[in-house]
Amino acid sequence: MSTDVIQARELTKRYQGRAAVDRISFTVGQGEVFGLLGPNGAGKTTTLLMLLGLTDADSGSVSVLGRDPRRSPLAVKREVGYMPDAVGFYDYLTARENLAYTAKLMEIDAGERDARIVAALERVGLAGDADRRVAAFSRGMRQRLGLAEIVLKRARIAILDEPTSGLDPQATENFLGLIGSLRHDGVTVLLSSHLLDHMQRICDRVALFHQGRIALLGSVPELARQVLGGRSAVVVDARGDGLPALLRGIAGVASVEALDDHRFRVHAEREVRPDIARALAGAGAELLRLDDEPLSLDAIYNRFFNAMAQEERRHAA
Amino acid sequence: MRREGSPMQGMNVVLLKELADHLRSGRMRVLEWLIVLTAAAALYGVFQQIRSTTASDPYIFLRLFTAAQEPMPSFSALLGFLVPLAAIGLGFDAVNGEYSRRTMSRLLSQPIYRDALLMGKFLAGLATLAVSLLALWLLVVGAGLVLLGVPPGGEEIARSLLFLLLTLAYAGVWLAIAMLCSILFRSAATSALVSLGLWLFLSLLWPMLAGALAQAVATPDPVAQMLGQPGIDTLQWQLALGRLSPSQLFAEGVLALLVPSTRTLGPVFLSQLQGALIGAPLSLSQSLGIVWPQLIGLIAAVILLFTLAYVLFQRREVRA
Numbered sequence: 001m002s003t004d005v006i007q008a009r010e011l012t013k014r015y016q017g018r019a020a021v022d023r024i025s026f027t028v029g030q031g032e033v034f035g036l037l038g039p040n041g042a043g044k045t046t047t048l049l050m051l052l053g054l055t056d057a058d059s060g061s062v063s064v065l066g067r068d069p070r071r072s073p074l075a076v077k078r079e080v081g082y083m084p085d086a087v088g089f090y091d092y093l094t095a096r097e098n099l100a101y102t103a104k105l106m107e108i109d110a111g112e113r114d115a116r117i118v119a120a121l122e123r124v125g126l127a128g129d130a131d132r133r134v135a136a137f138s139r140g141m142r143q144r145l146g147l148a149e150i151v152l153k154r155a156r157i158a159i160l161d162e163p164t165s166g167l168d169p170q171a172t173e174n175f176l177g178l179i180g181s182l183r184h185d186g187v188t189v190l191l192s193s194h195l196l197d198h199m200q201r202i203c204d205r206v207a208l209f210h211q212g213r214i215a216l217l218g219s220v221p222e223l224a225r226q227v228l229g230g231r232s233a234v235v236v237d238a239r240g241d242g243l244p245a246l247l248r249g250i251a252g253v254a255s256v257e258a259l260d261d262h263r264f265r266v267h268a269e270r271e272v273r274p275d276i277a278r279a280l281a282g283a284g285a286e287l288l289r290l291d292d293e294p295l296s297l298d299a300i301y302n303r304f305f306n307a308m309a310q311e312e313r314r315h316a317a
Numbered sequence: 318m319r320r321e322g323s324p325m326q327g328m329n330v331v332l333l334k335e336l337a338d339h340l341r342s343g344r345m346r347v348l349e350w351l352i353v354l355t356a357a358a359a360l361y362g363v364f365q366q367i368r369s370t371t372a373s374d375p376y377i378f379l380r381l382f383t384a385a386q387e388p389m390p391s392f393s394a395l396l397g398f399l400v401p402l403a404a405i406g407l408g409f410d411a412v413n414g415e416y417s418r419r420t421m422s423r424l425l426s427q428p429i430y431r432d433a434l435l436m437g438k439f440l441a442g443l444a445t446l447a448v449s450l451l452a453l454w455l456l457v458v459g460a461g462l463v464l465l466g467v468p469p470g471g472e473e474i475a476r477s478l479l480f481l482l483l484t485l486a487y488a489g490v491w492l493a494i495a496m497l498c499s500i501l502f503r504s505a506a507t508s509a510l511v512s513l514g515l516w517l518f519l520s521l522l523w524p525m526l527a528g529a530l531a532q533a534v535a536t537p538d539p540v541a542q543m544l545g546q547p548g549i550d551t552l553q554w555q556l557a558l559g560r561l562s563p564s565q566l567f568a569e570g571v572l573a574l575l576v577p578s579t580r581t582l583g584p585v586f587l588s589q590l591q592g593a594l595i596g597a598p599l600s601l602s603q604s605l606g607i608v609w610p611q612l613i614g615l616i617a618a619v620i621l622l623f624t625l626a627y628v629l630f631q632r633r634e635v636r637a
Contacts, residue, residue, distance in 0.1 A: 053634040074322035082426035088419025104330040105427040183470040
């Protein structure tokens with residue numbers, strides 16, 4: 001992560017007076033997997049399009065591989081592969097013909113073209129379907145064909161818009177593996193999603209979008225510290241009487257939330273698991289499970305947006 | 318802001334792909350058969366009719382294009398009717414089709430400008446129409462050779478080739494209109510409906526409306542009314558308004574090119590005919606002089622409509 005391949009500064013885009021993207025700034029390092037995260041309509045796709053020069057920013061500046069995509073779009077688009085949300089192909093052409101068309105647009109030499117197309121199809125596991133019409137392809141296969149196009153281009157940066165939405169679990173698994181292999185090749189990957197667990201597994205850093213702004217930016221553990229306040233919660237699964245009171249009585253415990261009859265979420269300022277175990281054992285309760293709640297982007301996301309909503313309500317009141 | 322790189326980069330790739338798509342599409346095949354069959358029907362009657370006058374008519378080949386045998390219209394009138402249909406068929410989903418297939422943003426993320434995409438699509442449509450028209454022309458000339466047994470003269474060939482060029486310009490206008498609609502409307506069905514509606518309006522309704530409008534704008538003077546004639550002002554207005562429709566320009570061009578005895582496309586005064594040999598054919602260069610405004614008008618309309626489509630397409634958001 002020595003050099004930044006993408007720099008966005010104070011990017012703003014307005015649609016009919018409303019700011020879809022509002023003064024966002026971020027950088028992406030060479031070889032990084034960077035996730036744009038947020039609800040639909042938060043400005044993720046618009047941001048990605050501005051990086052490609054497909055949408056003009058109203059103000060702010062972008063540099064992709066040291067170039068301005070507005071001034072030299074062709075040079076940028078030669079190095080950057082893009083896979084739009086729900087990527088489409090010409091249904092009446094085969095996978096190979098579809099890639100051949102874009103290969104010509106990419107100016108790949110005629111001599112190399114066929115070999116590179118075959119290699120790209122093989123890479124994404126579509127070699128056996130090369131001569132089938134795309135009309136017969138499933139959603140997952142189309143997504144993989146979209147990725148094959150990026151492989152074919154030998155792009156240095158891959159920009160993927162919602163690559164895993166609408167895929168079944170197995171296809172998702174497959175696709176995340178392919179993205180991992182791109183990273184292995186040293187390709188910088190930018191992807192947007194609203195599916196948090198996917199992002200958590202493959203992203204080095206994520207940017208949380210909220211109403212056109214980046215609300216949070218950092219690696220998942222960093223964000224957890226920022227939003228969840230230092231420690232993650234402890235989940236206790238135990239059977240016995242008067243447990244909430246008992247848990248609350250332990251020194252260092254800030255609050256106890258009952259998840260159901262016998263499961264509780266305990267927030268604390270310090271490591272309290274040994275104390276909880278001792279206290280429960282002392283009270284004669286059956287301790288079934290005692291665990292740090294896993295650091296999940298889901299938790300960060302929900303906590304963050306709940307806090308935002310509360311803030312807004314308070315402002316409105 | 319100046320952009321780097323040629324705007325035409327990748328245009329040939331787009332052109333060849335679209336051309337291949339057109340030539341093997343079922344849509345084009347249907348349109349071609351429609352034109353070939355109706356043309357055959359129109360020509361069959363004409364052959365019967367003009368075979369008897371082969372010896373006396375110096376422009377017997379041109380008669381193939383212009384003669385009509387009831388109930389079929391002439392071959393050129395048929396083309397004037399069907400060529401717009403073919404052009405609209407090729408262009409009505411040129412741009413919105415890429416959106417609905419969700420291929421637009423993927424294409425534009427390749428190293429090409431939008432210019433290349435639009436230009437490539439337009440030229441591919443025009444090339445498809447040119448190939449079809451040329452094939453049709455060769456069929457007609459070939460059939461003429463076989464059935465009439467007379468070779469066409471050099472001037473006849475030149476006039477009919479110019480007619481081909483005129484038809485192509487006319488087709489270009491409708492292709493540009495269809496592509497404009499495909500940019501304006503997100504749905505291909507709306508785009509097709511609007512282009513076809515425009516075609517019906519300009520070809521069938523506008524000639525009638527032009528007459529009525531001319532009456533309203535320039536009321537005929539009493540003298541003319543007494544003579545039962547429209548009056549020179551009214552006539553001029555009617556012509557000018559009528560020529561706003563490309564089909565009117567095409568019809569006039571056909572008349573001047575394929576009927577060599579046509580001396581004018583507007584009103585003529587008796588005094589202007591003094592010394593003229595009525596019915597004597599004009600030379601090609603003089604016919605060309607008559608048809609020049611019509612031909613240039615059609616080409617200008619193509620350029621104007623394409624430019625409008627280009628500007629709108631540049632402003633269109635990429636996201637669907």
